[in-house]
Amino acid sequence: MRLDFNVLWVDDQPDRIAAQSKSIGLKMAAEGFNFSPRYCQTIDQVEAVISEDVFTDEVDLILVDWDLGNDTHGEDAIERIRQIVQYKDVVFYSGQATVIELRQKAYERKLEGVYCAGRDGLIDEVIGVFESLIKKVLDLDHTRGIVMGATSDIDHMVQVCLTLAHDKLDDPGKAEFLTEAMKRVTEKVKQLAKRGEKLQAAPSIEGLFKAHMLFTSDDRLRMLANVLSMDSFTAHAASVDAVKAYREGVVTGRNTLGHAVLVPQGKPNSVLDEAGKPVDIEEMRELRKLILILRAEFRSLLSGMQT
Structure with a gap:
């Protein structure tokens, strides 16, 4: 599972489900997930979507209305979906047919x-299925994968933003940009050289693990914050706050997960980090919520710099 909870939503009148869609999105956001629906109004559109291998692999839930217009019904759409997407949960709903009638239609089609x-109970049903699904993957091991995947996407955006910023500068600006970056690399080389000397003098496995890369993701974040403070990028200066919030609020949590020792501490949804401090699901929920907010900020920055 990812931070994006992907839903295939089949309804011939998407305007009338806008309120439900908004409510579902808010409830999922409270758990640190982004509700990402893809709407289809006809079975032809459904067939086009489910033929896309990437989307089929990533869809988490399918919602289907019973009355799809033109004498077409939801069980027809579900039957077609099941030919390709066999194991994804489906919520079959209606404002006309009763729940008992819907169950009978599903039973008859096997x-x-x-x-x-x-329709009135659609939100609760969807959230119930959603909660059931995420409970299966929200142990710390799966949460680590979710967070690492999302932060990797942000790291890539940071790198692209830095490349775009460099390309927008004049030659003196580019030289200053690279000089600043090389200062960080040079300092890292000095630090690594000192660590290397210490390691040679007193070899240890712990010292070996502390010899990190020269220009880390944190270096790139610091560099981006400096770049956005330059006169050439005043239009994007407000994004400095997002960069700082990401460094201070997300990177530490990500690193904690990255080095967490997955040993149960009293209960299966709590583990110890490398310092021996318990890390639980509640903390990870807040971390996911912060990542969602900041990911949107980085996407906005990237879009702005691409224009």
Whole structure:
């Protein structure tokens, strides 16, 4: 699972489900996930979407309305979906047919993995299925993968932003840009040289593990904050706050997860970090929520710098 909770939503009148979609999105955001629906109004559109291998692999849940117009019904769409997407949960809903009637229609078509709901109960049903799904993956090991994947995406955006910033500068600006970067590299070389001398004098496995790379993701973040403070990028200066918030609020948590010792401490959803401090699911929820907010900020910055 990723931070984006991908949903295939089949309804011939997407405007009438806008309120439910917003409510579902808010409830998922409170858990640190981004509700990402993809709407289809016809079975033809559904068939086009489910033929895309990438989307089929990444879809987390499928919502299908019963009345799809033109004498087409949801069980027809689900039957077609099940031919390709066999193991994803489906929420089958209607504002006309009762839940009992929907269950009967699913039973007659031998459709498995289908939850049924009235339109009024759609939000609760979707959130119930969502919570059931995330409980299966929100042990610390899976959470680590979710966070690492999201922060890797942000690290890539930072690198692209730095490349774009460099290309927008004049020659003196580019020279200053690279000089500043090389200062960091030179300082790292000195630090590594000192560590190397210490390691040679007193070899140890701990010292070996402390010999890190020269220009780390934190170096790139610091560099980006400096670049955005330059006169040439005043239009993007407000993004400095997002960069700083990411460094201070996310990077530490990411590193904690990256080095966490996955040994149960009293209960299965709590582990110890490398300093022996318990890390629990509640902390990880807050970390996911912060990453969602800052990821949007970095996407906005990248989009602005690309224009």
